[in-house]
Amino acid sequence: MELSSLHANRLADRIKLKEEHVITKMANIAEGLTDVIRLGRGDPDLDTPAHIVKAGQDALGRGETHYGHPLGLPALRTAIAANIKAHGGADYAIDEIVVTPGGQHAMFIIALSLLNPGDEIIVPCPGYNPYGQAAELADATVVPVRMDMSTNFTLTAEMVKKHITPKSKVLVLINPNNPTGTVTAPDEVEKIAKLAIEHDLIVISDEIYARLTYGNQRIQPVASLPGMRERTITLSGFSKAYAMTGWRVGYFAGPRELIVAMAEINHAFAISVASVSQHAALAALTGPQECVEEMRLTYDERRKAMCEGLDALGIPYAEPQGAFYVYADVSVVGLPASEFCQRLLAEGKVMIYPGIIYGDYRDDFVRMSLTQSVDRIREAMDRIKSVVETIRAERKSA
Numbered sequence: 001m002e003l004s005s006l007h008a009n010r011l012a013d014r015i016k017l018k019e020e021h022v023i024t025k026m027a028n029i030a031e032g033l034t035d036v037i038r039l040g041r042g043d044p045d046l047d048t049p050a051h052i053v054k055a056g057q058d059a060l061g062r063g064e065t066h067y068g069h070p071l072g073l074p075a076l077r078t079a080i081a082a083n084i085k086a087h088g089g090a091d092y093a094i095d096e097i098v099v100t101p102g103g104q105h106a107m108f109i110i111a112l113s114l115l116n117p118g119d120e121i122i123v124p125c126p127g128y129n130p131y132g133q134a135a136e137l138a139d140a141t142v143v144p145v146r147m148d149m150s151t152n153f154t155l156t157a158e159m160v161k162k163h164i165t166p167k168s169k170v171l172v173l174i175n176p177n178n179p180t181g182t183v184t185a186p187d188e189v190e191k192i193a194k195l196a197i198e199h200d201l202i203v204i205s206d207e208i209y210a211r212l213t214y215g216n217q218r219i220q221p222v223a224s225l226p227g228m229r230e231r232t233i234t235l236s237g238f239s240k241a242y243a244m245t246g247w248r249v250g251y252f253a254g255p256r257e258l259i260v261a262m263a264e265i266n267h268a269f270a271i272s273v274a275s276v277s278q279h280a281a282l283a284a285l286t287g288p289q290e291c292v293e294e295m296r297l298t299y300d301e302r303r304k305a306m307c308e309g310l311d312a313l314g315i316p317y318a319e320p321q322g323a324f325y326v327y328a329d330v331s332v333v334g335l336p337a338s339e340f341c342q343r344l345l346a347e348g349k350v351m352i353y354p355g356i357i358y359g360d361y362r363d364d365f366v367r368m369s370l371t372q373s374v375d376r377i378r379e380a381m382d383r384i385k386s387v388v389e390t391i392r393a394e395r396k397s398a
């Protein structure tokens, strides 16, 4: 069989999975290693809170093992609508919300629903790369807005404006952003929203990390700004705030006119989300919320430990304001970030990811996840120190 003729290969090329080959290389390096400190994936080490797990177990015990409503369990959509509203978001009826098997699945449904071939979609760079991949599959043109330390890696209206053309159709705002862990401030979000109205853009507002912000940072939900509800699709999920990555529950919400067709497409792709997971998600929203605050404080403490370690090594980083990542500039060490990550893994047994896999245009930065305890993060920083010193010594003697 001629493998290059397989459609999967063409699709993989198209969505630039090849750029991720560094991840495969790192997985191969990690294969033979023990005691690796994993600060790579955005998967919380914290367990799903017990009352949420219990709700899932109870649902299983009751025999909730069938297909559910195609838009999602009505009680869950009611709770999602109330939760969006409670956090300053727009008012949604329950037929304006679609529950999906994770937020990532939602990105593909939304992109395939909104984008025609040749349409332009403006995405933050670096940003969560599946948005670009979803747009590529829809034959749209991805227009990256390059961010850097000058704005602490946050998107500004001025930067977005420079990338708007007559073909621009969709703008992606990820707030807080992954991989940078940075927040676009409410006044800037307002300016971006005005631009969207002026240029008739649809905004995909990814607010999956909105409950995880630090210091006095606050997330302005896009859809509740004047004139934005009708042109915004809000995407979120349970993976991050409730440590529920493996349950696979996310959702998107938007104006009925857009949602009806998208719900059809979602049904064609997924039929419905696992009923057990939806019951667990319902318990997450309707049960005690202290667990979210406890997790937020835990990440905050880890964030400080990691920043202290980086400061001691003279490695600059974007001020981490939200989500659970620190985005650090390892170019000061003297190696491209992707090479640094591989050496750090092989020699120091710490797994972190290079920013290029999130579309960063320079191979300078790394993303470090706050998904290990403070003690393990301190241990990781010691290991990083030793590898950095080795590299610096090599460069000196070269």
Ligand code: PLP
Binding pocket: 042, 101, 102, 103, 104, 105, 128, 174, 177, 178, 206, 208, 236, 237, 238, 239, 245, 248, 249, 250
């Ligand atoms: N949005 C952002 C910005 C993310 O970082 C992620 C996962 O890392 C997702 C959405 C998707 O999460 P999930 O599919 O687990 O809901």
